[in-house]
Amino acid sequence: MKNPIFRLATEYGLLQEALNNSGTDWSVFTNTQKQLGPDFVEKLRSLSTFLHMQADLQIQNNTQLKSIWDVCEVGINELIKNWTDDSPTVRSQKLGWLNLVMKNESAVFAVQSLHDVSLQQISEREYFEGGDRYSPGFFPKLISSLKEDIPREKLLLEKPVKQIQWNGNFESYDGSTHPIRVVCEDGDSFLADHVIVTVSLGYLKGEAETMFHPTLPAEKLNAIKSLGFGTVNKVFLEYEVPFWENSQDWIGLLWENETPFSGLKPNIAEWWQRIYSFYMLNQARFGHMLLTWSSGREAEFMETLSEEEIASNITSLLRQFMGRPVPRPKHVFMSKWFSNPYIRGSYSHVSINSTGDMFDTLAEPLPQEKGDGHLSEKLQVLFAGEATQRRYHSTTHGALLSGWREADRLINHYSIFEGQQLQTKQVACGSHH
Ligand SMILES: Cc1cc2nc3c(=O)[nH]c(=O)nc-3n(C[C@H](O)[C@H](O)[C@H](O)COP(=O)(O)OP(=O)(O)OC[C@H]3O[C@@H](n4cnc5c(N)ncnc54)[C@H](O)[C@@H]3O)c2cc1C
Incomplete structure (x- = not known):
């Protein structure tokens, strides 16, 4: 498999001749x-x-x-x-x-x-072939290309989130109900069926206990505390x-x-x-x-x-x-990644007090699967970002893959959901005959 960032760059025509020194x-x-x-x-x-x-x-x-x-x-x-x-x-x-x-x-x-x-930092990590390429302005260009596919009115930037209230029953102005309310620092709030949280592990270390209501399960909080995030x-x-x-x-x-x-x-x-x-x-x-x-x-x-x-x-x-x-x-x-209040460091590592499977714990959606939950209540809060990608954490391609993973999770969820609705319909139709 090729590095997905490289694949995207090829798709968007962003690859330039590398002008690296010898x-x-x-x-x-x-x-x-x-x-x-x-x-x-x-x-x-x-x-x-x-x-x-x-x-x-x-x-x-x-x-x-x-x-x-x-x-x-x-x-x-x-x-x-x-x-x-x-x-x-x-x-x-x-x-x-x-x-x-x-x-x-x-x-x-x-x-x-x-x-x-921890040694797991290198024993578990996987790498893509090929070296680094220095190409000025590459990432801003890539982000602009990605943004072109998203309708302008669907994007809200410079809007820090203060709290994610989940497992709720919030009523919208049209009478529909939703399990999630996202409250922003400026007081605005949004109702949703699903959110994908991609804030850095550094931010989570400082804010996880108050950012989620109800609070995160103990094993997630422990993973956030134990995994390393240095500068x-x-x-x-x-x-x-x-x-x-x-x-x-x-x-x-x-x-x-x-x-x-x-x-x-x-x-x-x-x-x-x-x-x-x-x-x-x-x-x-x-x-x-x-x-x-x-x-x-x-x-x-x-x-x-x-x-x-x-x-x-x-x-x-x-x-x-x-x-x-x-x-x-x-x-x-x-660069000043540590003092940036929304990053608070650079990227994650398996600290001596943690294990690689904590990246998987961090990636688990909420509410946790108990096998008895109703389908529509599942997958309320999903987690992406480099520190949720066990094999490629601390990289841009890890971050990208984690976002695709969560998008696929929702797509699969709705295909199963629609499949079940179709089956129910067929059963209902069957009883008419
Ligand atoms: C010096 C340096 C060199 C690197 N070199 C490489 C390299 O050569 N190759 C490589 O693959 N990777 C490299 N990386 C790592 C790579 O940049 C990161 O792994 C990647 O950017 C992580 O992406 P992310 O989306 O998970 O997190 P981030 O890029 O940290 O994005 C998280 C976003 O969440 C936002 N946010 C935080 N809190 C809130 C809130 N409350 N409300 C709303 N938004 C919020 C932040 O503003 C930020 O935009 C390097 C990193 C550094 C610092």
Whole structure:
């Protein structure tokens, strides 16, 4: 199966020629102002490959391990066994590199540290083939294309929902009754037979207890509380003139005094230590633009800083590592997913205190199937969004698939419902004869 976002993009004619950089020209600088040689950088990269292979092996063979850090630790200890001939400097550079890998993996999972992530996060996840494609404005264009199929008057945007009252018997002005009333923050309300809730897990963590009346079943509340929802942010730095070579793709910052065993504890006072790399975006498309990432508490703290503070601290960091004048960026653009009151983080993960089946619990519609409910009362509140998609959670395609899943659930419901009505009609007709 192809990635459904890719399939939609093909359908809407939104695929453009990818203008990605080669991804091969890497430069690594240390906090002691050394640039590591290309052969050594290759060696460091092969450590990452070895670590990934070791992790896969451990996942298959070692059932005692619980967190992603646990498998990394076994792999790192395997690696260290072969470092007997290394000088203390080379050893600390290799350990510093492995800590950079930990920072990167923590950004990928949007977590503080790999100690927080259960092994189920990787043992259960499925992936589509193919790499990332950078295409400016792709998602806004995709949303516009999707919106074209929906009549304008059916869409209400900028209308935050305060409460979903379900299992009720609400009477409409035309005398019909409905089990659901959706109450908005501005006081407006709407009656409905079904709602599909797609708010983020971050929002649910803060509001689930009051957002639903009656309150959600205990196992759903427990899944909301236990599953992880961390923060990762992108920071774009735009420069008047580039201070890097045209061919360069990536700059890595390696702290020789850091090791992966320190465990990436939050360090708000020196939040910039969490920043480990800069990607050079394609110049033809983006101009002189660098992209860096931050995750965990440091990323959440960065959201409170001004553009000015971020620009000056990142410039000092680059100067410290590169040992030469580096210009200040003329603009800094940063995502602020944690402080967005309707998102409150970035995406979900299987935390060490949760299990993959909690994504399924979150996806279960209400009221729960007891087998005795009347058909028309079923499927009042349905749940979609990335954190309800067990195999592809934390992705846009997971979010899309979850929406299709719930749409299909309602379509099937009404096909069965109509089928039953038809049968009743036939029985009624039969009794006439
Ligand atoms: C930095 C970053 C990089 C990422 N990179 C990738 C990537 O490379 N590939 C990939 O596939 N995915 C990536 N993702 C993940 C992807 O963006 C998300 O998984 C996806 O957007 C989740 O979609 P969703 O519809 O479940 O939730 P959301 O996009 O969070 O949508 C939920 C919506 O609910 C609304 N809402 C919340 N509360 C209320 C309320 N009370 N009333 C009304 N509306 C409300 C919110 O405003 C929001 O619009 C990335 C995410 C981040 C943050």
